[in-house]
Amino acid sequence: MLTRSTLLSIALFQAALLAVGFLVSGNNYYMLLLTQVALFAAFVAAWNIIGGLTGQLDLASSAYMALGGIVTSLLWMRLGLPPVVGVWAGGAVAAGLAVLIGIPTFRFGVREVWYALMTASLVVILNNLFRYFMGPWDFYLPNKWGWLYLRPRTYFELFIIVDVVLLAVILVNIYISGSKIGYYLRNIKEDELVSEAIGVDTRLYKLIALAIYSFITGAAGFLQVVIYSSFSYRLFDAGLAISIAIMGIIGGLGSISGAIAAAMVFRALGEYLRSTLGGVIPGLDLLLYGVALIVVGILKPEGLAGLFNQLRRWWRK
């Protein structure tokens, strides 16, 4: 659970993140970049619950993000429900869809590659469905600002909101990890047959993991809409869902610190490469992910988490 060393690392991480925030607060581009990176890390941290802890290679992250974001936006624009309330509804709708799909998926034992393909296709299906109903347009958020709409006037304040969300997702991860649910999820990842034999309702617990992950992703989805100031069917982005999963894998499946480190380093690097060399060599950021995956696969299959552990051991010597 919350030991002193985890508490200390969270505090250090927060201090560092806020320090960077203060440092770049004068520059809107860097501020927005940092906010985007932190939000991406929050999505990866949420994915860690289903992908890292439970071992289900879920590729539908962006589907829940987009669905939650769009629901929250529409509730605001059509019904006047302020997003500070609406995000909970957005999360609930995302989790509702996830559970609805999850029940038959887990009932019929869809797993591994098949689970990955099924979840990936969910993003594509929703992408097409929303393009059909929404058309190809971008819908802009109303010209209203304030905390009530989770849409502050400055990027720095937006960064603070995202940072709080990231911190909350990290704490949820740590809490789950130390609880009965976490023990059961990790055991499901190891061996479903053994889990059943020692009394784990594997279907139920996979559904719980799926619901928590999709709820968080859906609720945080609106912040992505806020960063873009608009939404369209393109939010259902298969590439984004895959890169979220990739970060979880590079980080070392199941390790929250590794997942967040991978998310932040690679997203920032990718973004940097895109802005500097993107015009010269398009797709360089994607190439970087690929290279990182190969390097991790060969040298450190446990991911960055393995590296952290090694460093920790080396430090103690």
Place this chain on the structure above:
Amino acid sequence: MTKRFGGVVALNDVTLSVGRGEIVGLIGPNGSGKTTLFNCITGVYKPDKGRVFFMGRDITGLQPHEVAKLGIARTWQKVRPFRNLTVLEAVTTGALLRTDSVEEARKTAVEVLELIGLPREEWGRLGSEITLMEHKLVDLARALATGPKLLLLDEIAAGLRPHEQERLAEVIKKVWSDRGLTLVVVEHVMRFVMSLSKRVVVLHEGRVIAEGPPEEVASNPRVIEAYLGIKPV
């Protein structure tokens, strides 16, 4: 009970009853249906015909985790290693069946690990770092931690050296008397079964071909034929 896989009849009208507190040995050549019988009892498979009763309750068709909750635990023939959990975590997970508190479960796990005599310095090791014998002990401990009334041991001695088998038999006897368990022991190693059980059931091609005290069964011509494929002279 009958179970078919396609055209193969894995269990053909098998009847087995086990009394409370008994240790029953279940033997038979490879493919005779021993593991299939376990899988039908624990809900991994649903039998095509017949029913499974446990303490007067019909448990046929229940899911494995429901069967476990009622008090039937098992170990695995092929070691199913856990790579990224420690020994203590693995056993604690088993104990979480009877409680929602991780603390309490850990206490149960410690008791069980002490009972089976796995040295304390092994508890913090990952599943990828322990030996086959230790895996078998942890598998046993994890099953015990779920608080079973009936424990099914599926070839737990397989692959172990003779002195390890002896030690394991001692541990199993200790656990049996300490916890007041009922045991069904599937085994190839005859010596292992004989040292444990008073009653042995022999399966061959999905049928029960002999039943009785181990010495009697071992000299039964049908059993010898099943194992060696020849009629004794």
